[in-house]
Amino acid sequence: MSAFATVAAFDAALRALPAPDEAAIAAAVERQASLTKPAGSLGRLEDIALFLAGWQGKARPTVDRARVTVFAGNHGITAHGVSAFPPAVTAQMVANFEAGGAAINALSGAAGLELKVVALELDRPTADFTVAPAMSAAECLAALSAGAAAVDPALDLLAVGEMGIGNSTAAAALCARSFGGAARDWVGPGTGVDADGIARKIAVVERGLSFHDNTPHTPFETLRRLGGREIAAMAGAVLQARLLRIPVVMDGFISGAALAPLAAACPAITDHCIAGHVSLEPGHARLLDRLGLIPLLSLNMRLGEASGAAIAVSIIRAALAAHNNMATFAEAGVSNAP
């Protein structure tokens, strides 16, 4: 049984987003107040501990069963010369992930994360969205469900990312349709196209937006018309994690864009999400603002693969180490502020 077998099931999930556990947050706030430090002195590390307490439903949250999942897919719009690299690189990089040689292998290892790679029909690129919907309804539901199926209910944290040559163009189109603005506001260099490449990307996004404009601007229709399999899978994984109250760490521009169509209709979809970093892709900062997310890190990265999300997990581990392992004023015999 796939999680999102019908559009109605997907829409119903979006309308039934669970809230965090307020009692667990209150207990975590109480613990924070008792720890041997001036109140608030650990800044966002304190916020992270409370955030995880709420979604995990425990005053002392954990990151023992954390996983990074990278979804991969191919894009028909690569025929328009929108990437600096050929589409064959998607499958080649999946092989590299499996062989352990990619940046995400090194970075997930450094962050103590299990890595799972989900390749979605790489030999069947999506359709060219300037002349057709990228995916049929069945294809989009299959990708959403593959994302949901990749979420192990036993996880205490999920980091998501992607690999898909051409997907920064699809991401720009999703953002423009979901949040408005011109194509040029959302298009950037991706893998590093030159000025002519940027102009081609803008033209492709503009043609896609106008071709699909006169169709329902629902989360599902936007995802299937302008998205990609790996993008829909990220959306399905984040939605499924929410239903399971598993907190999620997002990566860069493309992972964020996967949530844009959902957030345009249901802004609360990002409540269980942490933005791991802000990437150099120019649309990402604007997108995070629209998603209501403040990035944890800003490292001038522009890779994807969940690389920024993986690094952010080390900060999250530090936040929980402080929250769970520090002594209280009473335990340490330290005088609290009167």
Ligand SMILES: Cc1cc2ncn([C@H]3O[C@H](COP(=O)(O)O)[C@@H](O)[C@H]3O)c2cc1C
């Ligand atoms: C070797 C290599 C490894 C990557 N890992 C992530 N991406 C990133 O680049 C792609 C998006 O950029 P564009 O839209 O310009 O194609 C995605 O696959 C993204 O994950 C990579 C790209 C390359 C070439």
Ligand SMILES: O=C(O)c1cccnc1
């Ligand atoms: O922001 C990202 O994640 C990104 C930027 C450029 C290329 N690939 C991914």
